[in-house]
Amino acid sequence: MDLSSKIALPVLQLIVIVGLAPLVKGFINKIEARFQNRRGPSIFQPYYNLIKLLRKDAVVSETASWIFRATPYVTFISILIIALLVPVLSSAVPANFTGDVILIIYLFALGRFFLALSSLDTGSAFGGMGGMREMMVSTMAEPALMLSVFTVSLATGSTNLGNITSTMVDQSTILLNPSLFLAFAALAIVIIAEAGRIPVDNPFTHLELTMIHEGMILEFSGRYLALIEWASSMKLLLLLTILVNTFLPWGIARDMTFPAMLISFALYVVKIGFFAFLIVILEMSFAKLRIFRVPNLLGTALVLSILAIISLYVVG
Amino acid sequence: MLIFWLLIIPMVTAGICVFIPKHSVSKYVSIAGSFITFVYNIVLNCIAYKYHTLQGFDGFFYLDSLSILSTQIVSLVGFAAALYSAGYMEAELHDGEFSEKKLRWYYFLFHMFIFTMLSVCVCNNLGIMWVAMEATTLATTFLVGFYNKKPHHEAAWKYIIICTVGITLALFGVILTYHSAKGTLGGIGYALNWSELLKEADRFEPHLIRLAFLFILVGYGTKAGLAPMHTWLPDAHSQAPSPISALFSGVLLNCSMYGIIRYHILASKCVGAEYSGTLLMIFGFISILVSVPFIIVQKDFKRLLAFSSIEHIGIIALGFGFGGMYGVYGAGLHAFSHAIVKSLLFFCAGNVFLKYKTREIDNIKGAIKIIPVTGVMFLIGIFAITGTPPFNIFLSEFLILADGFSSGRPLAIIFCSLVTIALVLIFVGFVYNMFKMIFGSSEPNPERGEVSKFTIVAMGFLLFFVLVVSIYVPPFLNKILQDIYDIVRNV
């Protein structure tokens, strides 16, 4: 890749991810409202919210330490780095070195770690509860995520997401491996857990008994809240991107030519939109699980991912 | 075609019995039907005996000496049970335990039960044999839970669940057999016929056949009452009506062993008799050991008889496991003897129950004074079943143990020594528990006199066979048993 594309690609990817993330959230809210026979907020409402929050003052508790103030930045920047590691529009990834799947998982974990710490930092009861539940969910979700991504790595022979994508595009018949179906199922459940959607967590509620993510961010305000909300919507987009570009990578651009990138972008929007739609359907069909049943669901995801990797290893 | 009629007769009897509302008529129909089955079976077996084997329906049916023995046991005990049912069910009906309408279903299921057991014994196709085995479970579940009360439901539920699980495991064995046969034989139609399989057995893949036999042994062994899969047996055999208990203990367990033996023969030809024989020995031995403590501390006499059945099936398995001439001969003779003696005992137990209305041993005293004929036959039965000379069970147990001791294998010798001790303990348990019931006296006594004549006739019929075979093994029986040894040894 020449110098211009070396600069252009990361910038382009960042713009797409950072810019598109609130739109995805707005889209989900709008469609859900339509299903519930309401008019619903505008698709661009999350943007307006972010702008509003950025202009407001941040109020910080007296008992909070530096962790509280650092967390929004840590979360946002870690997600930004992940945005550079994931193939979005092109199968060539800006920061391209081996083992980056593991790095992605740990970057997600870093953000979550700081968020959980900060929720304890202010000393509020809701924060601690939210943090504890988030950790419980992640205990089961993270191994499942790792194992299902490793299954794909095993099938394509690389842990570099870019290589995985390009291998998938080249040899589509790998996708017909039944173990990958199991990995897909596990990954889908994990995405719902990590992104904090129904049936694991309710993103709309502010009732103390039912919130996980909302509980952790209860104390943030102003620009801190803006960064954290932006980061969480980017997290959802990135998880969907990983899912889409690993399992359904057709149409992704192999080079940096303008027409290929345009087609890739269009297809990308369509695929993300489709999965967002599926999330809406899922949210409409199921009630939120009671908190002690969440490990059941995640346990199923874990089992599926274990089976995916073992069956791939044993049977081939 | 001849064999086909053997199966039709009980089916027709079942069908007719459903439509007859009055018990006084249906009992005679049932007795007639089972008598015709019995006689026809004798005729068929004579023909088969003369020609050494008999095939029918383009290889679908197959009768050799093993089948002759098994079908004869089914029809003989079936006839006796039909006779006994006439009296027993009449008495229960009189006491108001169930309605006459329900009794029709009893006879229907009774004859369907006989039909399914005969099917198991004459089928050549191993898959259809499996279907017939499962059908025996299905036909009898309602019979076990015939009296509509709590313990009966529990027994019936355990029975159907455990036996169906077992038979499903056996299905896996059948599938494995079919798979290995298909690889060698090729064709789809013949690949499950036992007679064809036997000819090609040494070309099958040993690993698959070993696995298949293990599954068959565990699966059909569940139905046969081999420990540790026997847990349903005491409940089912004690809660069912007495004639059905007799059929269960004497005949159904036998048919299940028949299925196991057919696979044993195949496995012996393929991988040698050591593997399947040792497995049979182990399961048989465990069954005998398991039954000993339960017999000694038993409080319900029908359960005691059920545990005794477990012990005797263990002895039969041991005999086939040893595999020598005396062992197999003894096992075959034991199958026959056990069937008739155990049925006799269950009939006596049924009579005792009819008289005293309880199954607890402690509540029954002085039976020999109240129901003298039953009491005497009970006494003879107890001595017979525990292997007291000069009865037939003694003969068969002696032969089996002799084979074990003389085989030279250390495992066999250890098993035989422990079994001998177990047999003594069982004798003690039986005598201690049963004699309490037969002798002694207590107030108040129920009125003197037998409950029904039919029951006496049925028991007398069985007693005749017990006494005859104890003293004299008829030459045809002798030849059949020797033939069985030849079949098992693939000579």
Add this chain to the structure above:
Amino acid sequence: MTHQIIVNSRTVDILAVLMLMSTIVLIGSSRLRVCIWAYALRSFVLALVSGLIAYFSGIHHIYVATGVSIALKVIVIPGFLFYIINKIKIKEDVESFINYTMSLFIACGLILIAYYSTQSILTFENVFMRHCLPVSLAITLLGFFVMISRKKAITQILGLLAMEDGLFFAALSTSYGMPLVVELGVFFDILVSVIIMGIYVYRIKETFDTIDTDVLRELRE
């Protein structure tokens, strides 16, 4: 017949994994109705598989087995089970002797055992159908596990049906089904046993007022 018929299809493999997933739902779900729907789904996928195998191998009698399978296992048996549930009006919670997460992990272990133990029996001809035999053994083992670890009588019936499904699939994928007579006999047996068991569930509910098989402990020693 001397030539070997080999069916080599990726679709069958994927459908096999779908069947495995619906059996995992059977273990993982806590509502009785979901379990029965999972059974119906699995039977439907199994019927699809047998139809596909019939199509690829050209053995026409498997079509008959497919048809009977759809009629019995997708329509009649789930319908009958729903009918029984409606009639006995119980709390539709799946109760188990082992706690939930443990049973999920045991299920995982059983499936792994299935995969490892069939490794040596895998044939090298049908490269793309390698998941079939492990999946069929896994479904059988899972059915057996459900039978011994669940308390409610209806779930025991479902476990039994899972065992039969697993074995049917094993027969189908390794030797393309058994002779038609045997297969029809097996179907008939399954139908009658489910009906009898359903009737007994009803009777147990009437006498004991619960279908929790934990109460069936009167006959001891």
